[in-house]
Amino acid sequence: MNYLVVAKDRIPWGHLNVVDLGSAGYRIIPPDARPLGCVDIAIGDLVEIDGRNVYRSGTVTDKGQNLHPATEDGAYFPCMVVARIPVAVGDSGGAVLVRGIPAGVTSRSFGGSLGFTPLAEGLAQLGLELCTTPDCGLARAAGF
Numbered sequence: 066m067n068y069l070v071v072a073k074d075r076i077p078w079g080h081l082n083v084v085d086l087g088s089a090g091y092r093i094i095p096p097d098a099r100p101l102g103c104v105d106i107a108i109g110d111l112v113e114i115d116g117r118n119v120y121r122s123g124t125v126t127d128k129g130q131n132l133h134p135a136t137e138d139g140a141y142f143p144c145m146v147v148a149r150i151p152v153a154v155g156d157s158g159g160a161v162l163v164r165g166i167p168a169g170v171t172s173r174s175f176g177g178s179l180g181f182t183p184l185a186e187g188l189a190q191l192g193l194e195l196c197t198t199p200d201c202g203l204a205r206a207a208g209f
Contacts, residue, residue: 073206081201084160084167087115089122092165100195101168102185103128103144110163112148114179116156116171123150125163126178142182150179167195 077083082094110125127147148161152174161169161181169187173180188195 078205079199081196081203082199084162085115086113086160086162087118087120089113089115089120092162094167094195094197096197098166098195098197100184100188101163101166103146103183105185106146106163106168106183111165112150112168112179113162113165114150114152114156114159114171116152116159121150123148123179144183144186145173146181146183147175148179148181151177152179153177 084092084094086092106125106128108125108128111122112125113120113122125146126149128144130143131141131145146169152171156171159171160167161171167184169181169184171179171181184195
């Protein structure tokens with residue numbers, strides 16, 4: 066598991082429900098949004114990412130169980146989604162939106178195409194929820 070530590074003075078209070086897609090602008094996560102799961106994502110759905118400050122979009126081309134070959138690292142994923150979007154080193158960890166809805170995090174490359182696990186299952190496994198309000202129900206530290 067990876068953690069991101071952000072200095073208190075660098076937290077974008079009032080904008081925690083905003084996804085920055087670089088040249089494609091910002092996407093505000095509406096209060097009633099829920100993260101997409103495997104069953105919510107279909108072949109042909111529009112996918113958007115911004116990795117290494119390069120906005121790209123494409124469509125879902127495949128999804129299913131254990132799409133990562135055992136010849137590489139044998140990692141098992143109950144659901145992996147592949148999209149026709151070129152990815153490279155440095156894209157990992159970037160937000161993935163499907164139909165404008167939070168759907169995952171850039172995590173794999175399949176022949177140079179984007180691979181990600183759906184967000185709903187990942188958040189549920191970690192006991193987390195999608196932030197859909199400007200401050201995510203968190204209290205700001207004094208002075209921020």
